[in-house]
Amino acid sequence: MKISGCxxxxxxxxxxxxxxxxxSDNSQHDELSMQLYRFLKTEYPKFYKMDLLSKMGFLAxxxxxxxxxxxxxxxxxxxxxxxANSHSCSESDERFNHSFKVEKSPSPAQFVYTxxxxxxxxxxxxxxxxxxxxxxxxxxxxxxxxxxxxxxxVPQKAKALLCGWVNLFPVTDVFVFFAESNSETAQEILDxxxxxxxxxxxx
Amino acid sequence: xxxxxxxLKKHLxxxxxxxxxxxxxxxxxxxxxxxxxxxxxxxxxxxxxxxxDKHYHIKLxxxxxxxxxxxxxxxxxxxxxxxxx
Amino acid sequence: xxxxxxxxxxxxxxxxxxxxNFRSLLNKKSGxxxxxxxxxxxxxxxxxxxxxxSELKQLLSITDGYYSRTSLLGIIAAEQAMGNxxxxxxxxxxxxxxxxxxxxxxTEKYYRQVLKNLPVDFNLTRTHDSGNTSENxxxxxxxxxxxxxxxxxxxxxxxxxxxxxxxxAQGKMDRxxxxxxxxxxxxxxxxxxxxxxxxxEWCKPFDHNRNGLNLGEGAGFLLLEGDRSIKISGxxxxxxxxxxHNAADAYHQTASSPDGxxxxxxxxxxxxxxxxxxxxxxYINAHGTGTKNNDLSESIAIKNVFGNVIPPFSSTKAFTGHxxxxxxxxxxxxxxxxxxxxxxxxxxxxxxxxxxTLMRPVTEPTQAVTKHVMSxxxxxxxxxxxxxxxxx
Numbered sequence: 001m002k003i004s005g006c007x008x009x010x011x012x013x014x015x016x017x018x019x020x021x022x023x024s025d026n027s028q029h030d031e032l033s034m035q036l037y038r039f040l041k042t043e044y045p046k047f048y049k050m051d052l053l054s055k056m057g058f059l060a061x062x063x064x065x066x067x068x069x070x071x072x073x074x075x076x077x078x079x080x081x082x083x084a085n086s087h088s089c090s091e092s093d094e095r096f097n098h099s100f101k102v103e104k105s106p107s108p109a110q111f112v113y114t115x116x117x118x119x120x121x122x123x124x125x126x127x128x129x130x131x132x133x134x135x136x137x138x139x140x141x142x143x144x145x146x147x148x149x150x151x152x153x154v155p156q157k158a159k160a161l162l163c164g165w166v167n168l169f170p171v172t173d174v175f176v177f178f179a180e181s182n183s184e185t186a187q188e189i190l191d192x193x194x195x196x197x198x199x200x201x202x203x
Numbered sequence: 204x205x206x207x208x209x210x211l212k213k214h215l216x217x218x219x220x221x222x223x224x225x226x227x228x229x230x231x232x233x234x235x236x237x238x239x240x241x242x243x244x245x246x247x248x249x250x251x252x253x254x255x256d257k258h259y260h261i262k263l264x265x266x267x268x269x270x271x272x273x274x275x276x277x278x279x280x281x282x283x284x285x286x287x288x
Numbered sequence: 289x290x291x292x293x294x295x296x297x298x299x300x301x302x303x304x305x306x307x308x309n310f311r312s313l314l315n316k317k318s319g320x321x322x323x324x325x326x327x328x329x330x331x332x333x334x335x336x337x338x339x340x341x342s343e344l345k346q347l348l349s350i351t352d353g354y355y356s357r358t359s360l361l362g363i364i365a366a367e368q369a370m371g372n373x374x375x376x377x378x379x380x381x382x383x384x385x386x387x388x389x390x391x392x393x394x395t396e397k398y399y400r401q402v403l404k405n406l407p408v409d410f411n412l413t414r415t416h417d418s419g420n421t422s423e424n425x426x427x428x429x430x431x432x433x434x435x436x437x438x439x440x441x442x443x444x445x446x447x448x449x450x451x452x453x454x455x456x457a458q459g460k461m462d463r464x465x466x467x468x469x470x471x472x473x474x475x476x477x478x479x480x481x482x483x484x485x486x487x488x489e490w491c492k493p494f495d496h497n498r499n500g501l502n503l504g505e506g507a508g509f510l511l512l513e514g515d516r517s518i519k520i521s522g523x524x525x526x527x528x529x530x531x532x533h534n535a536a537d538a539y540h541q542t543a544s545s546p547d548g549x550x551x552x553x554x555x556x557x558x559x560x561x562x563x564x565x566x567x568x569x570x571y572i573n574a575h576g577t578g579t580k581n582n583d584l585s586e587s588i589a590i591k592n593v594f595g596n597v598i599p600p601f602s603s604t605k606a607f608t609g610h611x612x613x614x615x616x617x618x619x620x621x622x623x624x625x626x627x628x629x630x631x632x633x634x635x636x637x638x639x640x641x642x643x644x645t646l647m648r649p650v651t652e653p654t655q656a657v658t659k660h661v662m663s664x665x666x667x668x669x670x671x672x673x674x675x676x677x678x679x680x
Contacts (some may be wrong), residue, residue, distance in 0.1 A: 001678035015326075043224060044220070044550050045223055045224075045242060048220040048221065048222040048223065049219070049220045049246075071325075076355045077535065077553065081536070088390070088417075088418055088439060090416075090632045093392075093475075095474070095480065097399060097475065100474075100482075101403060102400060102403075102477045105253050105256060105257055106478040106479065106481065106482035107217075107250065107482065108218075108246055108247070108249035108250060108253070108482040108483050108484075109246050109247070109250050109293065110480075111478075111479035111480075111482050111483065112246055112483075112542055112668070113539045113541075114362060115388060115439065115441045115667075115668055115669060116439055116442040117439065117441055117667065117668075117669040117671055118541050119669075120440075120536070120669055120671065121536070121537075121538075121540075121668070121669030121671065122541065122630075122669075124536035124537070124538040124669075124670055125538050125539060125540065125639075125670070127538075128538050129536055129538060130535050130536050130537075130538055130549065130550065130553055131535070131536060132533070132536070133440070133441055133534070133536050133671060134438065134440060134447060134451070134534070135437075135438070135440055136436065136437070136438060137417075137418050137419050137437050137438075137439060139419065148460075151458070151460075152451065152454045152455060152458060152460070167614070186530060244540065244543075245540070245542070245543055246541065246542065247485075249483060249484060252484070253482075256662060266484045
C-alpha cells in the first residue's frame with residue numbers, strides 16, 4: 001500500500017505531505033480549530049456542534065480530501081476508517097459529567113460525544129462513506145499498529161484506508177493519512193517506517 | 204412577546220452552538236428543523252427541551268410534543284407564554 | 289482458515305453463568321427490575337447483577353488493588369470462556385476486550401468525593417481508562433502478548449469478535465479470547481435519559497408501543513480458535529463463526545437512518561462472507577434496543593435484506609437490558625447457545641407489531657432446526673455490525 005496524502009497537526013502547526021500548510025498564533029484547541037475551520041472555507045454548520053476530538057479529526061480529514069485527489073477514485077464503501085488515540089473522549093466525558101453533576105441538567109448534545117467513535121460517524125456522515133470503521137485505544141502513537149491493522153482490513157472489502165491518530169493531550173497531536181492499495185495482490189504491506197516518517201516530520 | 208423572541212434566538216444560538224448565525228438570521232416564522240430551515244436535528248430538539256426547563260421552568264416530557272412546539276420561534280414563544288410559571 | 293467457537297462465558301442480569309443465562313432465556317425470566325439509585329428520586333428499570341463489587345471480588349478471590357466493576361464482570365465471563373485452556377507455548381493467543389464506559393463507575397465514586405469535599409482517593413481514577421479494564425482482565429488470567437481494547441459504542445464487542453476472527457482467518461493468531469464488558473453507571477443512565485430514549489417501564493423491543501431501552505450490565509466472552517489451535521488443544525468446537533461485516537450508516541451521530549442503510553450493508557455482506565443465501569438463516573438475534581428509532585430502522589433493514597421471507601427474530605435485550613459494549617458478546621454467546629441447543633430464543637413484553645413493517649418477533653422459545661444464526665449490533669456513530677454463527 002502507499003500513502004498518498006497525509007495531514008499532521010502538531011501544537012499550532014499544520015503540515016500537509018510534510019509541507020507547512022497553516023500555522024495558528026494560538027495553540028489552544030478551541031482557537032486553533034476555529035481558525036483552521038475558517039481558513040479552509042468549509043461550510044458545514046454541524047462543525048460547531050462537534051466536540052474537540054471530532055473537530056480535529058474532521059479538519060484533518062477535510063484537508064486530506066481537499067489535497068489528495070486519489071481519494072475520489074474509490075467507491076463509497078471501499079474506504080475503511082481506522083482511528084486511534086490514547087485518551088478516548090475524556091474531554092467530552094468531563095463536560096457531560098459537569099452538565100449533570102454540577103449544572104443538574106444532563107446535556108444530550110454532550111452525551112452524544114462521550115464515545116470516541118462518534119468522530120468516525122461524523123466523517124462518514126460528512127463524506128457519505130459506508131465502509132467499515134474502527135476506533136482503538138492505544139497507550140501511545142504506534143506506526144506498527146496502523147501497519148498491522150491495515151494488513152487485517154485490506155484483504156476484506158476495503159481498498160483504501162483513512163487512518164488517524166487524534167490526540168488532544170498534553171498538546172494537539174493529530175496525524176491523518178490516506179493509504180491506498182496499489183495492486184490486486186492480497187498480501188500488501190503498509191510500511192510502518194513510512195508512517196513513522198510522516199508522523200515525525202513536524203519541522 | 205418580541206422581547207421573548209429575541210431572547211429565545213440568543214438562547215438558541217448559545218445552547219445549540221449555532222456559531223455562524225446571528226439573531227437576525229433566524230426568522231420568526233421559518234421552520235427550525237429540516238433542510239429548509241435552520242437545519243436542526245433530533246439532538247437539537249432534546250437540547251431545546253433542556254433550554255425550556257433551564258430558562259423557563261417548563262418541563263416537556265414527551266419528545267413527540269416537541270415537534271409542534273419547536274416548529275418555529277413563533278410557536279416556541281407562544282408555548283412559553285402559555286405555560287410560563 | 290475456519291474460525292471455531294470453543295468456549296463461551298457470560299454474566300448478566302439473568303445469571304452469573306452460561307447455564308443460568310440459558311435457563312432464564314428458556315423460562316422467559318427477565319433480569320430487569322425496578323430499583324432506585326442513590327442520587328435519584330424516581331426508581332427506574334435496569335438489568336442489574338445482584339452482586340456488589342466486594343461480593344464479586346470475593347468470588348474471584350481478589351483481595352487488593354483497584355478494580356472497576358467493568359473489570360470484575362469481564363473477569364468472570366472471560367474466565368468461563370477460557371475454561372481449562374490454559375497457556376500453551378505452542379499457540380499464539382490474543383486477548384481482545386471492549387467497553388464503552390471503562391472504569392466510569394469508579395470515576396463516579398471519585399467525583400462524588402470531590403463534590404462533597406470528602407478526602408479523595410485518586411487511585412480510583414486509575415481504572416477510568418478503557419484499556420485498564422482489559423489489562424486487569426488479562427492480568428488476572430495471566431495473559432501477555434497481544435492485548436487490545438475496542439470502543440465503538442454498542443457494536444464494540446461485535447467488532448472485537450470480527451477483529452479476532454480476521455486475525456485467526458489470516459493466520460496471524462491461533463486463538464483469541466474476545467468479548468466485551470460494561471457496568472451500569474449514572475453516566476450512561478443520565479445520558480440515555482437525556483436523549484429521551486430510556487423507557488420508564490419494561491422495554492418492549494419490536495412492539496408497536498415501545499418507548500425506549502432499559503440499561504443492563506454484564507460481560508460476554510468467547511474463545512475463538514483456528515484449525516491449528518484445535519488440533520493442538522483438542523477442543524470440541526461448539527459452532528463456527530462464518531460471517532461478519534461492519535458498515536457505516538453515514539446518517540446521524542445517534543439515530544439510525546430511516547432506510548436502514550448501514551444495517552442493510554452489514555447484514556448483506558456478512559451473508560456474502562459466509563457464502564449463505566438469505567433463506568439459510570435460521571434465526572436472527574436482533575439488536576432490538578426497544579427505542580422507536582432502532583427497532584423501526586432495523587426492521588426495515590431486515591426487510592431490505594430478507595424480503596418477504598423473514599427468519600424468526602427476537603431481541604434478548606428484554607431479558608438483560610442493553611449492556612452497551614458487552615451486548616455484542618453476550619448476544620453472540622446467546623447465538624451460540626441457540627445453535628448448540630437448536631432453539632430460537634424469544635423476546636419479552638411484545639404485544640403488537642410495528643405498523644410500518646408488521647413483523648412479529650419470536651415470543652416463545654422454540655425448539656427448531658438452527659443452522660445459521662445472525663447476530664446484529666448497531667452502535668452510536670452509525671457503526672453497524674453483523675455476525676453469523678454456523679452449526680458444524
